[in-house]
Amino acid sequence: MHNPSEQNFIQQLSIDCVIFGYHQKQLQVLVNKLNFNGNFWALPGGFVFQNEDIDKAANRILQERTGISEIYLDQFYVFGNATRNNLNFIDELIALNPHMSIDEKSNKVEYEWFTRRFISIGYYALVDIRKVVPQKTDLDESIHWINIKDLPSMIIDHNDIVLKALESLRVNVDEKRLAFNLLSETFTMKEAQELYEAIFDKPFARNNFQKKILDLDILDRLEKKFTGAANKAPFLYRLKK
Amino acid sequence: MHNPSEQNFIQQLSIDCVIFGYHQKQLQVLVNKLNFNGNFWALPGGFVFQNEDIDKAANRILQERTGISEIYLDQFYVFGNATRNNLNFIDELIALNPHMSIDEKSNKVEYEWFTRRFISIGYYALVDIRKVVPQKTDLDESIHWINIKDLPSMIIDHNDIVLKALESLRVNVDEKRLAFNLLSETFTMKEAQELYEAIFDKPFARNNFQKKILDLDILDRLEKKFTGAANKAPFLYRLKK
C-alpha cells in the first residue's frame, strides 16, 4: 500500500464501513486494531479515487477487507463535523510511538494529509460471516469480528457511526428484506427469529414471527433438518429468487 | 462573492439544497436560473468552509437564499458518481457565452476548480413560503419558486436530486411530523390535508385524515375561521409546543 497522499484520491473525503455479521446469536462488527503501540481501534475505511463512484469505492474497500464481492451495501449517513480530524488520534499515537514522530513529522506531506479534517460517508454492509476471511492491511495489527455490544472505544467518532448504522439497519430491515443477507443460504425459522432478536435486541413471539415472515411470501420451504435433538425437526428455508 | 477557488473551501465537495415550499395546493421548489446565455437551471448550493460543520454550511446556504434562519433541514443522500462534474455544463456554457471563454479558460485555476468532479451532499429544507424572500447570488439571473411538477431540466443530476429528496420527505413526513413546517403558524384541517395530498400526490379521505392527525395529539385547536363561505366555519389549528 502506498501512502494515501501520493495517490489520486479525493482529498478530505473518506468512507467508513460498518460491516455486520451474525454469529452466536449476536450481531458482530468487523473492526481493526491499528498497528501501533496503544489501543487504537477503527472501522475499516478508505478513500475514493478521482475516477471512482463512491458506491464503487465502498465496494472495493469491502472486498479488500472481506474477500467477497457481491456484498449488500447501503449508504446511510455523512459525518461532517468540523472537529472530525485525526489530530487528537495522531498526536496520541505519536506520543505512544516515539519512533513515529521522526517518520511522520518529517514527512510533512503525509502528516498534513492525515491530520486534516475529513468528511466521511458511512456505509453499512451485511455479510454471511462464514464466507468472510477478514483481511488486514499493513496499517492493521489485526482485524476482528466483535460483538456489537462489546465494541472497544474507537478513534474519532467511529462508535457513533456504528450506532447510526444500526439505527438505519433497523429502519430498513423490514422493507428491504435484507436481514437474510446475514444468514447462510438455508436456515431454519428459529435462526431467522434469533437474528431479528439480535438486530432489534428484543424477543419476538415464536408463532407470530413465523406467520409474519411466511406472509411476506419471500421464502421457499425446503426439506426438514434433522438435528438429532429430542424434538420435531424444523424446516429449512431459502430466499426466493 | 469571491471566486470559490480562492476561498478556504473543502475541495470537490458541495452541498445542494432542495428547498420545499407549499403554495396553491402544490409543492414548490426554489431553483435559480444562472446568469448566462442559455437555459441553465440549478438547485441552490454551495461549498463547505474548512472549519465549518456540514450542517452549518447547509444552514448558511439556506439562510443566504431564503433570508430566514431556523429552517427545518435534513441531510438525505450523497451524490457521488464519478461522472458528476461540471465539464459538460461548463463547455456548453462557454459555447453559448463566447465572452466567457477568455475569462474562464485563461483563469485556469478557476476553470479547473469548477470542472473537477464534485461529491455533493443533498439536504432538503421545509419553509413557510410566505416568510421567504428569495435571494439570488451574482451567479444567478433569477431565482424562482417552481411547481415540483413543472421543473425545468437542470444541470448535472439536479433533477434526480429533487426526486430523491421528495422520496425522503415522504418517508420522514409521518414519523417526524415535519409537514407543518410548510404551513403558516395556524391552518385549517383542510389546508393540512391538501398539503399531504400535494406531498404524496394522492387523495386522502377527509374524515379519516382528520382523525389520524388529531390522534397524533400534536395540534391545538384554536378559534373558528369565518371565511364568509356558505358553510360551517372550520377550526384553526396550531402545532403544540
Add this chain to the structure above:
DNA sequence: ACAAAAGTGTTTGTGTTACACCCATGC
C-alpha cells in the same frame, strides 16, 4: 329551504398480539 363543507360516529376490514393446542423426535 337548500347547497356546501365541516365535524363526528359507526361499521368493516386488516394486521398484530396473545393464548392454546397438536405434532414429531429422542430418551
Add this chain to the structure above:
DNA sequence: GCATGGGTGTAACACAAACACTTTTGT
C-alpha cells in the same frame, strides 16, 4: 410416556378504510 421444541389455529385487540349522518353557514 414424557420432555422438548416445532407447526398451526383462533380469539382479542388495535388501527385504518369506508360509509353514514349531523351541524353550521350564507344565499
